[in-house]
Amino acid sequence: MNPKSGLLEPLESLSMTDRVENILREYFTENAFKPGDALPNELEIAQKLNVSRNVVREALSRLRMLGMVEARPRRGMIMAQPDLLAGIEKVLNPFILSKSNQKDIFELRLILEMGIAEFLFARKTQQDLDELEAIVEKQKTLPVLSKEDEIEFHGKLYDMTGNETFQRFQSLLFPVFEHVFATLTTTADHVAPANPVTHYDLFKILNDGTPEEFRKAMHIHLSVYYNSIRR
Amino acid sequence: MNPKSGLLEPLESLSMTDRVENILREYFTENAFKPGDALPNELEIAQKLNVSRNVVREALSRLRMLGMVEARPRRGMIMAQPDLLAGIEKVLNPFILSKSNQKDIFELRLILEMGIAEFLFARKTQQDLDELEAIVEKQKTLPVLSKEDEIEFHGKLYDMTGNETFQRFQSLLFPVFEHVFATLTTTADHVAPANPVTHYDLFKILNDGTPEEFRKAMHIHLSVYYNSIRR
DNA sequence: CTATTATATTTGTAGGACAAATGAAAAGAT
DNA sequence: ATCTTTTCATTTGTCCTACAAATATAATAG
Incomplete structure (x- = not known):
């Protein structure tokens, strides 16, 4: 409203985790991942994106919380049906x-x-x-x-x-x-x-x-x- | 509905990260944390809860995604106003x-x-x-x-x-x-x-x-x- | 008392290690 | 050849160590 309120944006400097999270969601959308589809494993993602496995895990942890991906310990990860309201x-x-x-x-x-x-x-x-x-x-x-x-x-x-x-x-x-x-x-x-x-x-x-x-x-x-x- | 459909629940075995996430949210609620309040640092949380810093970071990463906490690199973390629809x-x-x-x-x-x-x-x-x-x-x-x-x-x-x-x-x-x-x-x-x-x-x-x-x-x-x- | 310098703190990121369970492959028995 | 047992590779969950970088604080110098 106020012309002055067009304040200088914080210039959101995204962390690696933020960026990997975004990249993964785009990757899922663009490749039309459906529930049940298998995901690449953590190490592979980390190497492809040239980040540490820690960063990938933090990003995946977020998507897990939303119910978007499901990790079956020692069997890999799959897409899941997200919980709309989680x-x-x-x-x-x-x-x-x-x-x-x-x-x-x-x-x-x-x-x-x-x-x-x-x-x-x-x-x-x-x-x-x-x-x-x-x-x-x-x-x-x-x-x-x-x-x-x-x-x-x-x-x-x-x-x-x-x-x-x-x-x-x-x-x-x-x-x-x-x-x-x-x-x-x-x-x-x-x-x-x-x-x-x-x-x-x-x-x-x-x-x-x-x-x-x-x-x-x-x-x-x-x-x-x-x-x-x-x- | 169907009596048979009362199937044996998956008995959701929560990961450490899940549990820490829940604990942190409860901790914030019970102690009436308001936006701007300073949080304990990661290491302290990890030691108090007797888990690794990795686990704490994964949980915090989730809360950061929701806008619930904000991390100012090298200055500590504070509560923030969550983004309702994030x-x-x-x-x-x-x-x-x-x-x-x-x-x-x-x-x-x-x-x-x-x-x-x-x-x-x-x-x-x-x-x-x-x-x-x-x-x-x-x-x-x-x-x-x-x-x-x-x-x-x-x-x-x-x-x-x-x-x-x-x-x-x-x-x-x-x-x-x-x-x-x-x-x-x-x-x-x-x-x-x-x-x-x-x-x-x-x-x-x-x-x-x-x-x-x-x-x-x-x-x-x-x-x-x-x-x-x-x- | 002020200005500069050193120090401690804390998040972000990297990388290594290993347990445990699962599925697949290999070996063995019939 | 078929079935059973054993071995092995895979992969997530968790822990640990390390360090860069920037900030706040303390210490030092002027």
């Missing part, structure tokens, strides 16, 4: 995440919550609805809902989307979401809506309503959070 | 992602696209709208929209959410989304809706409509994709 999972620590990132995650969850309606209606089963009904019936008797109650209800919704990644993704996001909201509520004056939408209301709409009605209701249900977003 | 970015390779993960990402983008309405209306500025108008006016003259045109329009929408992570996130997802849809269209019979919603229509609603109208229109706009989702 990288994000290790980093979701409110203590070290920037405020900006925390805010982004908070908002991301609100976005997701509004976006799942179509999938819920496309994939709901009677068994899902029965289970969800049991949850909301139980919660109807409670004077106030705990964090666990919230997770139980919304978590069940994510289950019903039938999207495993999404389900896991949101469960990773939730703690950060809670953390952000907890800090927000200390300062922001958040007022409950006049006509709140309860979990039970959402269930009823999901049972015999439309995606549009559901989104509308969900927005009201989340209005406490939506009220906290600003430019 | 881990996912390196893994989004359609060649190695599982079909299941690809499908999940495809759906995730549909979810996001529907969920951003509230943020667009809460944060749109006149300048945003002007820029968006320029895009849709240009596209109105085209007989058919290219992939780049799609990216330009939808990318501008993501910009307007004011959520940097979200914006980057979707740009990472887009290539996978395109790849999945390209493979889908070879088999699935996808018919364009009778009354399609164009980018121009979406712009008009964003300009003087409501979030609800926008979501409704966006759903029609994406109906080609939504028609491809099945249980």
